[in-house]
Amino acid sequence: MMRLLHVCESVIGGTGSYLSELVPAQVALYGAESIALLVPESQLNYLEPQVLESGVRLIPFSRKSRFQGLFNFIGVYLKTRAEFRPDVVHAHSSFAGLVVRGLGFGRDYKVVFCPHGWSVDMKGARFLRLGAELVERMLSRSADQVILISRHEHKRARDLGFTEDRLSLVVSGIRADAPDGPAAEWNDDRLKVLYAGRFDFQKGVDVLLDAVEGQEDALSVRLVGNFVVNELKLPEKLPSHVTNLGWLDRAGVYAQMRSCDVLVVPSRWEGFGLVAIEAMRLGVPVLASAVGGLKEILGDGQYGIVVPSEDPGALRERLLSLTREDLRAIAARGRARFLSTYSLDRMVREIDAVYARILAK
Template identity: 25%
Template structure:
């Protein structure tokens, strides 16, 4: 959906060709924000249905006021260069999800921003400039309970009549996939009605890590009870969340982490570590259970409790859906960002 650059008031660059959490955020938000504002993305590989302007037009666009909303270092740098070297009248904005001390160059660029947003209070604590916290939201219409879970499982090739426990996302140590597998190897032998589902992409760097998990499951004789699935080829993980009964987010580190929220929106309670923004998303004891990072015993105990108590799962399932639908919608995130865009466009 190409647009002339001079018709756009807000540019949300996406300078990464491979799919990532940040890329997904841009592609989800821009079409919603475009209902209210003249906004477009720009980058090397933008889907046709996303409002966009060519990268080449960034250099030739007129010098009238625009907002440049960066989410990566290279995008911040491009915005600074467009303003300083080419004289574009850009108001620079940056969203930070990192939960670590920033390097000197990053700090320098952040100080040049006109407005900074953090995706969580924990992320804001690592910034040395004032920041407004705006949580990511989810599409509560797409991520919603399915009326016939068994039919959905048939369509997806998942076992029917079982309690399904999921762990989705990239397969790598920081995501805690090994903790999930170790926990399930503890829990599955005494619970024949439970099946674990791990789904996600594996990059070359972590092929051996993934193979080690598969081999560990095979050595335990549980390869029929622990399913390793590739990421959805259509980039639509919502169907898989809807098929679950329980979701586990065992991360060691996370920038923000949408998966617990996506699960809750599908009426699936969660067990999550205190990584990323999970503490701000999960209502402990209401929509899920929070445990300390790498505390395998606590994670196992919390998961066992929910596996063994169908009534508790049902109660938390209803509360998870209600909470996420009321407080965590992507439309709320989009509007909060648009308010900042309008303020920046109106500044003297």
């Protein structure tokens, strides 16, 4: 039986949601004793109950700060690799990908890397972006296979010099049926606007706040999330029509989605945009920036609403123009798009095929 080690330097946000779908399905496929998951000890509560209760071997490491945590991460990874003796090491996101690929010399196991959004797509950090591009070009042949979660990511990989034989496009998927749960109480005649994600520069929550400024009569806005990577300078006191609910578990996020009129995803860049398909599964209309994987998910506006990124005026105008009829039609198209394209079963089968293909070489 194949032994699989998932390696994560952080599981807050999209990576954690991805693993919460993938790991339980892989436990059912391979058996809990065959899978280990390396995660920060302080972030275990960001994993969903279905992961924690699946029987998968959880291997935590201390991460009090990102810099100090990186050294702990490397030490625990090397120890785990030696003791668990995986056949496949599956690294998630940039830091884990750098460590797993960089420390793979003389290896007798296969390496799979999933970037979950290329760091070279960062905005506002030119030298970091150029450094990330240099690293990716240097490591382009250090993984047996790179799994790309969107066509946008796949194109960026080719731009970075990855050869086609090392690339596998496996579009992200989630279970067809959302977990049961009630809708949150949100009684309001105004348009109910929800944001759910990290309060980091990438995710553009500041763009949404600029867009809804002065719209107390028309909009009721709720923010779900918190700062993770970096802090934006948000107002010390939010306007009366904007409520910050903080970080909620997935059930809490779904409760808010079931009550809102529209989910807004105002990202500056995005490899995929898992929160968008979670909303579409529930029949919730999505309004998102026309960037990366979000643009792809929404079919350039065919299955949702797209607006230019970092354009509060365009976002405000589109929100204020929405009618109930618009929302119903968008919700129906988005739900149909989800059912036809973003199946978890398909994703698990395709990832299993990637493992089988590299192990057979």
